[in-house]
Amino acid sequence: MTTQTSGGVVPEVRELSAEEGAALFDKTARRLLGIGSAEFLARWDRGEYEQSDDMAVTKVAMLIPFAR
Amino acid sequence: MSTGGRHTLGRVHTLTWPGFEPVPVQGPAGEIVTLDLAIQYEILHIPHDRDRGPYKVSTRGYMHTVQTIDGGEVIAFHWHPAGNSHVRDTHMHVGSTQLVPGGVLSKKHHIPAPRMSVEQVLRFCIDQLQVEPLRDDWSSVLADSEDLFHMWATWGGDRAPETK
Numbered sequence: 001m002t003t004q005t006s007g008g009v010v011p012e013v014r015e016l017s018a019e020e021g022a023a024l025f026d027k028t029a030r031r032l033l034g035i036g037s038a039e040f041l042a043r044w045d046r047g048e049y050e051q052s053d054d055m056a057v058t059k060v061a062m063l064i065p066f067a068r
Numbered sequence: 069m070s071t072g073g074r075h076t077l078g079r080v081h082t083l084t085w086p087g088f089e090p091v092p093v094q095g096p097a098g099e100i101v102t103l104d105l106a107i108q109y110e111i112l113h114i115p116h117d118r119d120r121g122p123y124k125v126s127t128r129g130y131m132h133t134v135q136t137i138d139g140g141e142v143i144a145f146h147w148h149p150a151g152n153s154h155v156r157d158t159h160m161h162v163g164s165t166q167l168v169p170g171g172v173l174s175k176k177h178h179i180p181a182p183r184m185s186v187e188q189v190l191r192f193c194i195d196q197l198q199v200e201p202l203r204d205d206w207s208s209v210l211a212d213s214e215d216l217f218h219m220w221a222t223w224g225g226d227r228a229p230e231t232k
Contacts (some may be wrong), residue, residue: 028088051153065079065082
């Protein structure tokens with residue numbers, strides 16, 4: 001959804017449901033790392049990504065609030 | 069935004085483009101680059117702060133990336149203090165599409181950089197990368213928003229990020 005303004009089109013901010021957020025997180029983890037959300041979160045919680053400089057990991061981690 | 073991102077206290081939220089898909093923008097010669105933005109934030113209840121209270125939004129991290137249309141990174145502005153990396157300060161990465169084999173820099177290098185607001189990233193894209201703005205008054209619109217950002221920001225420049 002978008003909003004017309006005097007100067008153009010501004011997308012509206014939409015709050016995802018828990019289910020939609022979980023789906024987005026899972027899809028992104030699979031696209032960037034080739035693993036599902038449950039596996040990523042388990043590895044994250046075990047500290048397996050500590051000291052990792054993999055930008056794909058950092059990108060997926062940015063979306064953790066969508067998953068829990 | 070993530071669930072509860074408009075009102076829930078006590079947890080970190082994420083705001084990004086729909087589907088976490090980069091948004092295409094057009095350069096002066098018609099070439100397309102994409103802009104990937106993501107911010108983590110927390111809503112704080114600060115009733116004792118007469119200037120900023122009773123609620124404020126505090127940034128907890130960000131990743132803003134300019135990419136080629138096929139996903140190759142051009143430049144990225146990062147701050148992810150709670151993340152996996154050992155680098156906790158604001159920094160930038162030069163993307164692999166801008167580097168040469170055997171060069172001193174690689175995309176893994178964390179180059180110190182100031183805090184970058186979304187407005188500053190957009191201004192950088194228009195001013196420096198000649199991305200075509202959608203509106204003629206883009207500069208004043210960004211300036212108004214930047215003024216608000218600086219008015220409420222509690223860190224950046226020579227001020228360290230706030231700690232809870």
